[in-house]
Amino acid sequence: MSDRFERIPSNLHDLIIIRREHSGFWLPHIVRASTEFSLVKGLMRGSEVTSLEARGALTPMWVVVGLAMGPAVALGLARFGTRCYCPPCVQILVGTSQKQAP
Amino acid sequence: MNAANAAGYLAGALVAALTARWAGDRLLFAVSLLLTAITVAASGLTADFTLLLALRLAAGFMGALVFISGAGLVAAAATEASKNRAPTLLGIYFCGAGMGIIASALAVPSLLETVGWRGGWLVLGGLGLAGAALGCFALRHTREPARAMGRVGGGWSPRAMAHNLLAYGLFGAGYIAYATFIIAYLRSEEGFSAASVSLFWSILGLTSVAAAFLWGPILARLTGGLGTAATISVVMVGAAVPLLWSRPGAAYLSAILFGGSFLSVVAAVTAFARKAARPHAWTAVIAAFTVVFGLGQCVGPILSGALSDGPSGIRSGLWLSVGLLAAGSIVAVFQGEPSAE
Numbered sequence: 001m002s003d004r005f006e007r008i009p010s011n012l013h014d015l016i017i018i019r020r021e022h023s024g025f026w027l028p029h030i031v032r033a034s035t036e037f038s039l040v041k042g043l044m045r046g047s048e049v050t051s052l053e054a055r056g057a058l059t060p061m062w063v064v065v066g067l068a069m070g071p072a073v074a075l076g077l078a079r080f081g082t083r084c085y086c087p088p089c090v091q092i093l094v095g096t097s098q099k100q101a102p
Numbered sequence: 103m104n105a106a107n108a109a110g111y112l113a114g115a116l117v118a119a120l121t122a123r124w125a126g127d128r129l130l131f132a133v134s135l136l137l138t139a140i141t142v143a144a145s146g147l148t149a150d151f152t153l154l155l156a157l158r159l160a161a162g163f164m165g166a167l168v169f170i171s172g173a174g175l176v177a178a179a180a181t182e183a184s185k186n187r188a189p190t191l192l193g194i195y196f197c198g199a200g201m202g203i204i205a206s207a208l209a210v211p212s213l214l215e216t217v218g219w220r221g222g223w224l225v226l227g228g229l230g231l232a233g234a235a236l237g238c239f240a241l242r243h244t245r246e247p248a249r250a251m252g253r254v255g256g257g258w259s260p261r262a263m264a265h266n267l268l269a270y271g272l273f274g275a276g277y278i279a280y281a282t283f284i285i286a287y288l289r290s291e292e293g294f295s296a297a298s299v300s301l302f303w304s305i306l307g308l309t310s311v312a313a314a315f316l317w318g319p320i321l322a323r324l325t326g327g328l329g330t331a332a333t334i335s336v337v338m339v340g341a342a343v344p345l346l347w348s349r350p351g352a353a354y355l356s357a358i359l360f361g362g363s364f365l366s367v368v369a370a371v372t373a374f375a376r377k378a379a380r381p382h383a384w385t386a387v388i389a390a391f392t393v394v395f396g397l398g399q400c401v402g403p404i405l406s407g408a409l410s411d412g413p414s415g416i417r418s419g420l421w422l423s424v425g426l427l428a429a430g431s432i433v434a435v436f437q438g439e440p441s442a443e
Contacts, residue, residue, distance in 0.1 A: 059179035059244070064191050066240020067179075068198030069233035070135055070172035071365075074165035076202010076307070077226045077233070078142050079107060080281065 104282060104403055106155045110162025112396030118170040119389040127171040127385060128241055134167035135234045143227020146220040170392055172237075174385035177376050178247035188376070190318030193369040200310030200365060205229050207303040247384055258379035258387045262440055266327050267394050269434035270371050273334050274398025276426030277364050279406035279419060280341045287344070287416045288353055298350070305354055306361035317366040321373055327437025329370035334434060336363035338427035345420055378440030402426065 122130050141161040145154060176195040180188035209229060210222045217225065260267065288294040288302060321329040340359030343352050375387040402423070410419035 059191075061191075061194070063240045063243045064176055064179060064194050065198075066236050067131075067172050067176055067244070068195045068201065069237035069240070070131060070168045071196055071198035072202035072205070073135060073142075073230040073233045073237070074138050074161075074168040075199035076204075077206055077230050078138050078161045078165055079111075080199070080203050080206070080303075 103155065103158050105400065106158040107162035107165075108278070108396065108399040108403070110159040110164075111166045112162075112393065112400055114163040114166025115170065115389055115392035115396045118167050118392070119386040121167065122171050122174060122385045122389075126246055127174045128244060128246060130167055131171040131175060132238050132241055134164045134171070135237050136231075138164040138168055139227055139230030139234045142230050143224055146223030146227065149220075166392060166396065170385060170389050173372055173388045174247045175241075175244050177372060177384045177388070178381065179244060180376065181381065187318075189321040189369060189373045190315065192372050193314030193318045193321075193366060196365045196368045196372070197311045197314035200307045200313075200361065202229075202233070203307030203310065204304055207300050207307060247381060258375075258383040260390065263374070263378050263387075263437065265433050265437035266330055266371060266374055267391065269327065269330055269334065269430040269437070270367075270391050271394040271398040272426050272430030272433065273330075273337070273367055274395035275402030275405070276334075276341070276398075276423045276430060277337060277367075278399045278402040279423035279426065280360065282403045283406060283410060283416050283419050283423075284344070284356075287420060290416065292344070292348065292350065292353060294350075294353070302353060302357050305357040309358045309361035310365045313362040313366050314369065316362070317369065321366070321370050324370075326439040327374070327434035329373060330367060330437065331431045331434035333363045333367040333370045334427055334431040337367060338424055338431060340364075341420065341427060342424045345417060345424070374437075374440065398426075 118130075125133075138161055141157050141164060145157045145161075148154060148157075172195065173192075176192055180191045206226060206229070209225055213221060213225055285299055285303075288299060294302065317333065320332070324332060336359055340356050340361075340363065343356040343359060346352070371391050372388060375391060376384060379387040406419035406422050409422050410416045412418055
């Protein structure tokens with residue numbers, strides 16, 4: 001039967017503490033966040049808890065896509081997107097100084 | 103208008119780290135994102151040039167706060183990822199700018215004839231508010247980057263990343279010169295129609311999104327400033343292509359190369375910052391890079407504009423862009439591998 005693992009909440013940013021139940025005792029393990037996925041996966045092979053823990057440890061991709069709306073709005077729309085649409089921008093098309101380009 | 107936006111962006115970058123420490127990255131991201139969208143929409147409500155300038159200034163200021171706080175949040179999220187996945191996550195975040203470019207390129211030109219330029223701003227503002235809502239929803243599933251307990255600064259050394267900082271400043275000056283004048287160049291020198299410009303802009307945005315997935319694994323393998331150098335080099339080639347070959351195909355190739363790398367420079371620099379600083383200093387380091395970038399953005403259009411007003415026209419301004427990017431690429435090569443320990 002596989003050992004059980006649980007992640008212990010911690011304020012340490014680049015370290016993650018997990019605990020492992022072995023023969024009725026909970027043993028602490030400290031791993032670096034960057035290696036957590038492979039280590040947890042390796043230790044907990046075959047365990048149902050394993051996949052849940054490993055999956056929960058990673059920020060879902062859609063969250064990063066959601067955060068990408070920041071640059072989308074701040075840069076894509078507000079900066080680059082408006083480049084050709086504001087009225088003074090039209091001046092460049094009719095021959096104004098390049099220093100006044102949008 | 104562009105100078106006001108760039109000045110606002112620089113001012114925002116200067117106060118971003120302190121504001122994030124005071125308010126937290128999540129709150130700062132949410133508030134500044136909503137205000138950016140509102141500022142864009144408000145630009146459609148006035149024709150007063152001074153007010154428009156003020157709104158562009160505000161949009162630049164808020165935009166820097168959004169960009170830096172969001173980058174700090176994604177950098178923190180990337181700590182949970184594997185070494186290879188982290189640059190991809192950062193790349194996806196930065197390619198958001200490409201999503202915005204695509205959205206504006208597809209949505210606005212078709213509406214301009216029917217709703218006018220004011221309607222164009224309002225459409226962009228509406229899209230911005232929709233994006234802001236999605237961003238705020240995603241924010242609920244993030245956590246604050248680590249903060250140093252009881253310490254105000256530290257955790258990074260500007261000297262240790264001097265080459266990359268300088269390279270990023272040169273990139274800021276070089277890329278913005280291209281972004282500012284390429285449309286005017288295509289219109290005046292290549293005879294591009296509004297539809298062709300829209301296609302050019304769409305290709306540029308589309309490739310910038312795709313590039314996040316292509317550059318991620320490459321950047322994970324490159325050490326020191328080589329990631330920055332590689333990405334800036336491709337940007338430089340993209341900027342040079344339309345000057346070397348005067349054909350529509352060359353312009354679209356330029357959009358592919360430039361679009362496929364200019365946001366990846368930002369991802370490369372942020373990936374470097376994550377290695378060069380302790381987690382509590384990431385937002386401060388990203389802000390420092392953005393300040394240098396913002397300075398470049400202010401200087402670039404002025405230099406290129408002055409050259410473009412000369413006898414050689416826009417072409418000489420665009421060549422300056424190529425030169426600045428080449429210089430940035432060379433400087434980045436000398437950046438050594440950092441250590442946050």
